Every structure is written in C-alpha cells, then in structure tokens.
Amino acid sequence: MARSDLLISLVRAGATGDREMLKSTTEALMADERAKNHHILADRLQRALNAVAVTPPTSSTHVSQVGKDTILESQPRQRLEDLILPMPVAQQIRQLVEEQHRADLLRAHGMQPRHRVLLSGPPGNGKTSVAEAIAEALSVQFFTVRYDALVGSFLGETNTRLARLFDYARTVPCVLFFDEFDAIGKERGDSHETGEIKRVVSFLLMQIDQLPSYVVTVAATNHAELLDRAVWRRFQLRLALPQPSRDVLAAFLDRQLEAWPEKAGMSATALATKLGHISFAEAREFCQTVRRRHILSLANMSLRDILREQVELWSTRTAPEETYGPRPGKTASSTEQS
Numbered sequence: 001m002a003r004s005d006l007l008i009s010l011v012r013a014g015a016t017g018d019r020e021m022l023k024s025t026t027e028a029l030m031a032d033e034r035a036k037n038h039h040i041l042a043d044r045l046q047r048a049l050n051a052v053a054v055t056p057p058t059s060s061t062h063v064s065q066v067g068k069d070t071i072l073e074s075q076p077r078q079r080l081e082d083l084i085l086p087m088p089v090a091q092q093i094r095q096l097v098e099e100q101h102r103a104d105l106l107r108a109h110g111m112q113p114r115h116r117v118l119l120s121g122p123p124g125n126g127k128t129s130v131a132e133a134i135a136e137a138l139s140v141q142f143f144t145v146r147y148d149a150l151v152g153s154f155l156g157e158t159n160t161r162l163a164r165l166f167d168y169a170r171t172v173p174c175v176l177f178f179d180e181f182d183a184i185g186k187e188r189g190d191s192h193e194t195g196e197i198k199r200v201v202s203f204l205l206m207q208i209d210q211l212p213s214y215v216v217t218v219a220a221t222n223h224a225e226l227l228d229r230a231v232w233r234r235f236q237l238r239l240a241l242p243q244p245s246r247d248v249l250a251a252f253l254d255r256q257l258e259a260w261p262e263k264a265g266m267s268a269t270a271l272a273t274k275l276g277h278i279s280f281a282e283a284r285e286f287c288q289t290v291r292r293r294h295i296l297s298l299a300n301m302s303l304r305d306i307l308r309e310q311v312e313l314w315s316t317r318t319a320p321e322e323t324y325g326p327r328p329g330k331t332a333s334s335t336e337q338s
C-alpha cells in the first residue's frame with residue numbers, strides 16, 4: 001500500500017474503532033519505516049500500537065452478546081487473603097495482580113502484564129478459588145467457560161462457538177476460567193483422538209494466544225501430565241496447588257476452630273493428624289459438619305463431644321481407592337497421586 005493509503009486506512013480504523021485494521025495498518029507503516037532505517041519511529045509506532053491494542057472497549061461501545069451463552073458470569077467473592085497458598089504461589093499471584101494493576105506503566109515501556117495462568121493440583125485444593133480470587137483482586141468479572149454449551153455435535157461447530165466465546169470475553173477486562181482444562185488441552189499425540197479434536201485444540205490455543213492482556217486466562221487441571229507440551233508453553237505462570245501437608249492443614253484448621261463458639265478440646269495439630277492426608281475442601285467440609293451437628297444438638301452436646309464423635313465417624317469413611325480398587329493401567333501409587 002502506498003503511504004497515503006496507509007495513512008487514510010489508519011484514520012478510518014481509528015474512526016470506526018476497527019482494531020484489526022489499526023493493527024495491520026500500523027504494522028505496515030512500521031515495516032515501511034524500518035525499510036527506510038527509521039528504527040526510532042518504528043519503535044515508537046510499536047509502543048503506540050501496544051498501548052492501543054490492549055485498551056478494552058469503553059462501556060459506550062456496542063458490546064456483542066453473541067458468545068455469552070458459553071460463559072457463566074459471576075461476581076467474584078473469594079479473597080486471596082483467605083486462602084492458604086504455598087509461598088511461591090502466593091508471591092507469583094501477587095506479582096500477576098500488581099502487573100495487571102500497573103499495566104499502564106508496563107505498556108508505556110512496550111511491555112504487557114502477564115495474563116495466562118495454569119493451575120494444577122488434586123481436587124479441592126484451591127484451583128477454582130484462586131481463579132476467582134484473582135478476579136476479586138483485580139475487581140473484574142469472573143467468566144467460567146461452559147463446555148456443555150461449547151461442544152457442538154456437528155463438525156466445525158465447536159470452533160465457531162469458541163470464536164464467539166473469545167469475541168465476547170475480549171469485550172471487557174475479566175478472568176476467563178477454563179476448568180478441567182485437560183478435557184480439551186490433552187496431548188494431541190493421543191492416538192484415540194480424532195482430527196476434529198486436534199483442530200479444536202489448535203484453534204483454542206491460537207485464540208488464547210491472541211487474547212489481549214486485560215483478559216486473564218486461568219486454566220485448571222487435576223492432570224497436568226496429560227496436557228500437551230504446546231499447551232504448557234502458552235502459560236506464563238504455572239502454579240501447583242498441592243494437597244496440604246500436616247502442618248499446613250493444622251494452620252487451616254486452626255482458623256476454623258477459632259471461629260467456633262466453644263473450645264474444641266483438641267489442638268488443630270492433633271485434629272490434622274487424625275484427619276490424615278486430605279484436601280482443604282474435605283477439611284472445611286469436616287469442620288462444617290461439626291458445626292451443623294452442634295447447632296442441631298441445641299446445646300445438649302458440647303462441641304468437644306461432637307468433634308470426638310465426628311473424628312470417629314471420619315475414620316470409617318471410604319476412600320475412592322478402597323471402593324473401586326486401582327484404576328486399570330495404573331499402579332497403586334499413581335492412583336494415590338491423581
């Protein structure tokens with residue numbers, strides 16, 4: 001394109017809010033300037049483009065509702081401070097939040113804040129909670145992707161719905177949460193998978209790559225080992241949320257016991273030892289059951305007696321591996337890990 005055409009195209013893109021045209025025209029201008037050895041101007045154009053491309057549309061802009069049906073929208077309530085996270089995980093999340101909060105400064109230097117997070121770990125240890133807490137810390141909407149509405153029964157339909165979903169997500173700053181990401185981001189070398197699934201995964205990854213940095217993509221998986229290497233590479237932050245150790249569990253229980261109206265008659269450490277190797281979610285459920293029983297007892301039983309009774313009952317519960325045995329093709333130890 002001649003330079004005059006580029007300038008006209010640039011003005012048109014600005015006037016109509018067409019970001020694609022703005023991007024491609026500016027890139028053409030930059031290439032033009034670089035060819036003339038005008039590197040300083042080309043760099044300035046690049047920086048200007050970085051700032052423009054990531055500005056979310058203002059609320060007055062027409063926002064497409066198409067794609068909304070594949071997203072569950074919620075107001076985040078979970079607070080980061082209320083979660084017990086491994087030190088490096090907490091630190092990295094705080095860094096992500098800071099980069100998002102101070103994105104303008106980064107953009108002024110031609111940089112973008114990090115915005116792609118992969119959370120892995122066994123069930124009930126905070127993956128969904130962390131995703132929600134990031135949205136809460138950023139004061140943005142929390143969007144959970146609905147696979148049921150996303151996966152079409154006809155070939156090619158899923159990609160169309162995915163494209164709409166991403167178009168919708170990029171209309172506002174948000175956290176876009178993909179739960180059970182292994183269900184879609186699985187190793188593409190898997191011989192059982194059809195070409196269709198491979199196409200969906202490739203398309204999904206491309207879409208994630210193209211999201212502006214004000215959309216924080218958080219993917220969660222219980223089975224990080226199933227993920228394709230190309231999937232891993234996409235995520236700037238890869239955080240493990242493991243089952244709590246006994247000491248960490250004790251710290252968690254301590255917070256719960258403190259909120260009880262009566263003395264528990266047992267230390268948090270002793271209780272953690274009795275409950276064994278369990279998730280935060282199970283520990284919370286246990287504590288809530290104690291409270292439920294206490295409320296229903298109408299003060300006829302002390303909390304300490306109820307706690308003892310529930311610990312007894314707890315020791316008789318069945319675990320998945322006892323009920324079903326090791327899963328086919330897995331060793332006993334790998335079953336415990338999953």
Ligand SMILES: Nc1ncnc2c1ncn2[C@@H]1O[C@H](COP(=O)(O)OP(=O)(O)OP(=O)(O)O)[C@@H](O)[C@H]1O
Nearest residue numbers: 083084085122123124125126127128129280281284
């Ligand atoms: N690290 C944590 N600190 C404090 N509470 C936690 C933590 N992890 C989980 N919980 C409690 O357990 C509940 C369930 O956790 P959450 O849904 O975030 O787990 P998850 O990893 O997403 O599980 P799943 O794999 O089953 O989806 C939370 O609502 C919270 O109350």
Ligand SMILES: [Mg+2]
Nearest residue numbers: 127128129179
């Ligand atoms: Mg979850």
